[in-house]
Every structure is written in C-alpha cells, then in structure tokens.
Amino acid sequence: MQKEIKCPQCGGNRFNESGNNSYRCMYCGATFTSKANTEQESTSPVQTPPSPPNINVNINTGQEQHTRPNIPSYQAYRGDKSRTTAGILAIILGDFGAHHFYLRRPGLGILYLIFFWTWIPSIIGLIEGITYLCMSDRDFDQKYNY
Structure with missing residues (x-):
C-alpha cells in the first residue's frame, strides 16, 4: 500500500499535478517532487530550495534589517461558496x-x-x-x- 503524499512545507494533502512526479500544494503554493521507490512502497518528497531571506536597507541610516524568509502561509482555496x-x-x-x-x-x-x-x-x-x-x-x- 502506498503512503499518502504530504506537502513538506505545510503538511497539506491537496495538490495539482504538474507532471513528472511534480506537485503544487493548493494550500501554501509550494512546488515539490515525489520520487516513487518501486522496491519500497513509499514516497519521499523532495523540497525545492528555499528562497534567500529578505534584506531591507534603511536609506536614512544605512543599516540593514533582516526579515523573515519568504515562508508561504496558508492561502485558502477560494471556491465560489462563502x-x-x-x-x-x-x-x-x-x-x-x-x-x-x-x-x-x-x-x-x-x-x-x-x-x-x-x-x-x-x-x-x-x-x-x-x-x-x-x-x-x-x-x-x-x-x-x-
């Protein structure tokens, strides 16, 4: 029996298949691939590399301010029903x-x-x-x- 694939970012289980074992999470928008191992019936999701942290430079003082890296938050799938x-x-x-x-x-x-x-x-x-x-x-x- 094959294990359920989960998003490595948010743990969600709803995806749009992009082809070549590549998936896009409907919750956080993360793209990752899943390689199916035929000897062991399990999946091992491989995460895309994270983006570098944002650095804001204050023009008046010239000091750098480091902010949180771009971590996708929950973006709801907005259907037509409220x-x-x-x-x-x-x-x-x-x-x-x-x-x-x-x-x-x-x-x-x-x-x-x-x-x-x-x-x-x-x-x-x-x-x-x-x-x-x-x-x-x-x-x-x-x-x-x-």
Whole structure:
C-alpha cells in the first residue's frame, strides 16, 4: 500500500499535478517532487530550495534589517461558496433549506421544503448556520468548495 503524499512545507494533502512526479500544494503554493521507490512502497518528497531571506536597507541610516524568509502561509482555496453567506442563509432561511440549495445540495433543500411546516428544519438550520459561522475557512473550503 502506498503512503499518502504530504506537502513538506505545510503538511497539506491537496495538490495539482504538474507532471513528472511534480506537485503544487493548493494550500501554501509550494512546488515539490515525489520520487516513487518501486522496491519500497513509499514516497519521499523532495523540497525545492528555499528562497534567500529578505534584506531591507534603511536609506536614512544605512543599516540593514533582516526579515523573515519568504515562508508561504496558508492561502485558502477560494471556491465560489462563502461560509458567511451559507451561515446567514441557514439562520434566516434555514427552515426552507436555502443554505442547502446554495451549497449545491438540492436533495436536502427539497427535504427541508417538504417538512418546513414542522419547525424542525428551522431548528436544524439555526444549528447549521452557527456551525458554518464557527467553522474555519480551511475546513469550510475542504468540505464545500472541492
């Protein structure tokens, strides 16, 4: 069984394949290669060399100021669905299932429409709306934008 490939920068597991065992991380944008060893069923990611640190020179004093090297931070995969919009729709129109139609889940949206007269979908919609608003952007993107 082959091990899962992870980004050496951020540990993420979502990639765009660039060819020749080269991958680009969807979270931090790092590019790395993975060599598959046929004798041992494992992968060993090889990281591209890091960029040199930024050096800012203050023109007035002539002194150098060293800053942190360019370490890519988490850059969210921005899909077309917003967690704030989904949360507000769930709180306000949750009894009609508007948030499920927004998140491309029409089956659940229709189920909410059928049972809206029982007030159960409105209670569940309120809970789901609070859950969407408390969820991190990364978790929301992994669950609803992929």
